[in-house]
Structure formats: C-alpha cells, structure tokens
Amino acid sequence: MKSENRFMSFVHAFRGLKTILRTEHNARIHLAFTVAAFGISWWLRLDAIRWSFIILAVAGVWTAEAFNTVLEIVVDMASPEYSESAKRAKDIASAGVLIAAMTALILGVIIFGPVLALEVFLA
Secondary structure, X not given: OHHXXXXXXXXXXXXXXXXXXXXXXXXXXXXXXXXXXXXXHHHOOOOHHHHHHHHHHHHHHHHHHHHHHHHHHHHHHHOOOOOHHHHHHHHHHHHHHHHHHXXXXXXXXXXXXXXXXXXXXXX
C-alpha cells in the first residue's frame, strides 16, 4: 500500500508540472531558457561543477515559479475581491521569481561568457 501511495505522489507531482506548463505563460518561458541552458551546457561540454551551478539555478527558478503560482491561486481563493494585502503578497511572491531568474541569468553569464568567448576566438 505504501509503494502505491509513493507512486501516486509522483503521479500528482507530474500532473502539477503539466498544469503549470499548460496554464502559466512564464513557465513556458522558463522551459525555453531551461532547454537553452542545458543545450549550451552540453554543447560546451561543461564540467560537473559548472553543470551543478546551472542545474541549481534552473531548479531555483522552477521552484520559485511553482510557489509563486500556488500562492497566487491560494490568495485568489482566500480573497476573491480586490485587496491591497493580497496584491502585495502576490507582488512579493513574483519578486521571488524575479530574484531567482536574475540570479540564474547572472550565473549563466559568469559560466557561459568566458567559455563562449573562447569558442568564438578559437573558431
């Protein structure tokens, strides 16, 4: 019985991932950047440490986006009428996604920049 429950927890998690990709425009943008970051990392044959930073940055953005989406849904359920407090909560949660995305961008520039520059100069 426990293994069935564990299996179902994965089913629910993948359903959540499918839902966020289907319903959230920004998640589709994150997906495009995820594919690009992983593709460039593979193309440049990054070492394990650099791959680790890319994976952590991508995971941070996706985690922030998921929590932001959940917070927006819960706030809308709890406060269907306009509320300044609800707006502030949603804006602050969105700022968390922005912070994660900007951090990922900065890490991308730090990691990819020098390696891409070498590729261009050595080509």
